[in-house]
Amino acid sequence: MVLASVVAVLATITGLVALWPHGSVPRPRSITTQKTLAAKVVSVVRTPCAIAGAAGCRTVRATLTEGADRGKTMALLIAGTTGFAGLAAGDRIRVFKTPPPPPGVAAGRTAPYSFADFDRRLPMLWLALGFAVLLVATGRLHGLRALIGLIASLLIVVEFLIPAILHGHSAVGVAVLGSFAVMLVTMPLCYGFGAKAIAAWLGTGLSLLLAVGLAEAFTHLAHLAGTSSEEALYLSAATRVSLQGLLLAGMVIGALGVLVDLTVSQASTVIALRRANPALGFKRLFTGALAVGHDHIAATVNTLVFAYAGASLPVLLIFSIGGSTFTDAINSESVAEEVVATLVGSIGLIASMPITTALAAALALHLRDRQLADAHAHAH
DSSP: OHHHHHHHHHHHHHHHHHHOOOSOOOOOTTOOOOOEEEEEEEEEEEEOOSTTGGGOEEEEEEEEOSSTTTTOEEEEEEESOTTTTTOOTTOEEEEEEOOOOOTTSOOOOOOSEEEEEEOOHHHHHHHHHHHHHHHHHHHHHHHHHHHHHHHHHHHHIIIIIHHHHHTTOOHHHHHHHHHHHHHHHHHHHHHTTSHHHHHHHHHHHHHHHHHHHHHHHHHHHTTOOSOOSHHHHHHHHHSOOOHHHHHHHHHHHHHHHHHHHHHHHHHHHHHHHHHHOTTOOHHHHHHHHHHHHHHHHHHHHHHHHHHHHHHHHHHHHHHHHTTOOHHHHHHSHHHHHHHHHHHHHHHHHHHHHHHHHHHHHHHHTTOOHHHHHHHHHTOO
């Protein structure tokens, strides 16, 4: 098992070196984003206008808080009220410089800046800081390790996974490699290099590969093309990224978190049983840990199902309002994608429990008292 782990680690490192994106990400001309600036709302006045009909418009006076025109107060016209009905004085917003009219079109009287969106960065920053403080306060050293592992995982997604896909590499291959890279960073950091980490690493890897195989097979059988969202269609028109591959990659990344949670818990349970009673053999370790795993897997599968159900809730509401039957609703690609992702992830989750338990039980039999104590020090 140690040899298998070493081979998997070397393969992961080799894959990262081979697929690591170099150079800038190609940016199609059809996809452009506006650079936004921070501003603070001074006043909001409802204004009648023809373009918004009965909903009317809002004239917003705001002061720029950054950029070359910092301190300048300007007027912005916002049509309609959807999403912005709560806009009030004191709110922080984002604005962008109004682009010039196309050549040949007479320039009318337009405001120099236009409204982009609310500025949500500060509330999210406070929430993230609260999460980090609570994690470190309750988990102490283990919490700090978990926080560092989380940051490293996000860096892998941002610096490797997304750019590698945009550079034309297979989205599924990159997602699998990125998942193994995440495990390579987080598991030793949070759980050390002992038997528990080895069993969890191998169990997660095997279960993830099983989930990938099932996802690829049933994505083709169900004729899922990954075109259910406007963002996907927009991306396909501007890049050469395979939408079906992107859909599969999303399933892989979505299943990784719950798989690691279950495999580490199962490995920890086996080590704890062995430490409590060193006389236990493979069969009793396996059955004892499996009994604990049955309860854990029921809760984890529910977590996975409701996470995907929550993502599909707006679509299901639309079908319900339209009078569609339940079978027609789940047959639509937007819902079918979530159903397949849920079932694939759940099957991988269920398979990971006996696989990881068996691996951990086999390793635990070879641990001495001191190794058992060290393994217990890195408990989940």
